[in-house]
Amino acid sequence: MIITDTINQTRETIAQPRREGKTIGIVPTMGALHEGHFSLIRRCRAECDFVVVSIFVNPTQFAPDEDLDKYPGNFEADCRACRDLGVDLIFAPPTAEMYQRENLTWINVEKITDHLCGTSRPDHFRGVCTIVAKLFNIIQPDIAWFGQKDAQQLAVIRRMVADLNMPVDVRSCPTVRETDGLALSSRNDYLNPEQHRQGLCLNQALCRGRELVADGTTDTNIIIEAMRLIIEKQPDAGIDYISIVDNDLLQPIAAIDRPALVALAVRIGPARLIDNIIVEPPAKTV
Ligand code: PAF
Numbered sequence: 001m002i003i004t005d006t007i008n009q010t011r012e013t014i015a016q017p018r019r020e021g022k023t024i025g026i027v028p029t030m031g032a033l034h035e036g037h038f039s040l041i042r043r044c045r046a047e048c049d050f051v052v053v054s055i056f057v058n059p060t061q062f063a064p065d066e067d068l069d070k071y072p073g074n075f076e077a078d079c080r081a082c083r084d085l086g087v088d089l090i091f092a093p094p095t096a097e098m099y100q101r102e103n104l105t106w107i108n109v110e111k112i113t114d115h116l117c118g119t120s121r122p123d124h125f126r127g128v129c130t131i132v133a134k135l136f137n138i139i140q141p142d143i144a145w146f147g148q149k150d151a152q153q154l155a156v157i158r159r160m161v162a163d164l165n166m167p168v169d170v171r172s173c174p175t176v177r178e179t180d181g182l183a184l185s186s187r188n189d190y191l192n193p194e195q196h197r198q199g200l201c202l203n204q205a206l207c208r209g210r211e212l213v214a215d216g217t218t219d220t221n222i223i224i225e226a227m228r229l230i231i232e233k234q235p236d237a238g239i240d241y242i243s244i245v246d247n248d249l250l251q252p253i254a255a256i257d258r259p260a261l262v263a264l265a266v267r268i269g270p271a272r273l274i275d276n277i278i279v280e281p282p283a284k285t286v
Contacts, residue, residue: 022049032186061127
């Protein structure tokens with residue numbers, strides 16, 4: 001496994017497998033790798049000849065009052081895990097390499113970023129899209145993997161790739177959960193055991209939402225209210241949003257009459273946790 005920290009070294013390293021006609025896959029990450037990332041890397045390993053993992057905590061996707069300075073990371077452990085998973089190249093640049101001058105060029109995906117996390121994190125997806133586009137330009141992967149847990153990020157990146165005709169096939173893997181249901185996230189590291197216990201309310205609320213849809217409830221207000229009651233039982237939980245949106249442009253919908261994304265963001269103590277599920281409209285009986 002090769003580790004690079006400059007753009008030039010990275011391009012030189014990838015030139016060889018590209019000349020040999022190998023498929024290049026990338027899993028972009030911010031490090032602090034966990035089973036969720038590992039599932040993406042395993043898929044990438046299974047479906048590509050040359051596997052790149054980028055590790056870069058991207059400052060432009062954090063607002064000034066967010067957790068950039070304390071974002072968890074353990075580079076040695078990440079490298080060990082990548083080696084064990086058969087990664088070919090880790091690209092781990094310092095900030096000054098990725099942003100060599102004042103950044104004046106940004107990628108904004110409209111509409112899909114209007115709701116959900118876009119409301120409380122207005123510049124977040126601009127930072128995500130810009131760094132992902134830079135990584136795509138540097139690595140020029142054939143395939144890139146992202147987790148379904150960041151459903152809005154996935155939708156935004158898919159749209160950026162489509163709108164800008166980027167020659168990358170964007171693929172996703174399902175959310176990986178602890179056995180107790182908590183969706184894996186690097187930010188789970190911020191939780192003490194009691195906060196972890198309270199964090200289970202996100203998955204519990206989503207399960208209740210799924211159950212209501214399965215029982216034939218289609219009114220999204222009723223589903224959101226039922227989910228809210230579950231979250232509000234937890235003393236340390238602060239709801240950022242509970243939303244039900246269409247699974248394409250992520251616009252709020254009044255009824256589950258098409259595939260829908262049920263998504264929520266909840267602050268539990270020091271961590272802002274997100275989670276989601278996709279639900280299908282109940283089958284029509286004739
Ligand atoms: O999902 C993440 O870890 C980040 O948002 C990404 C895609 C690596 C961009 O910095």
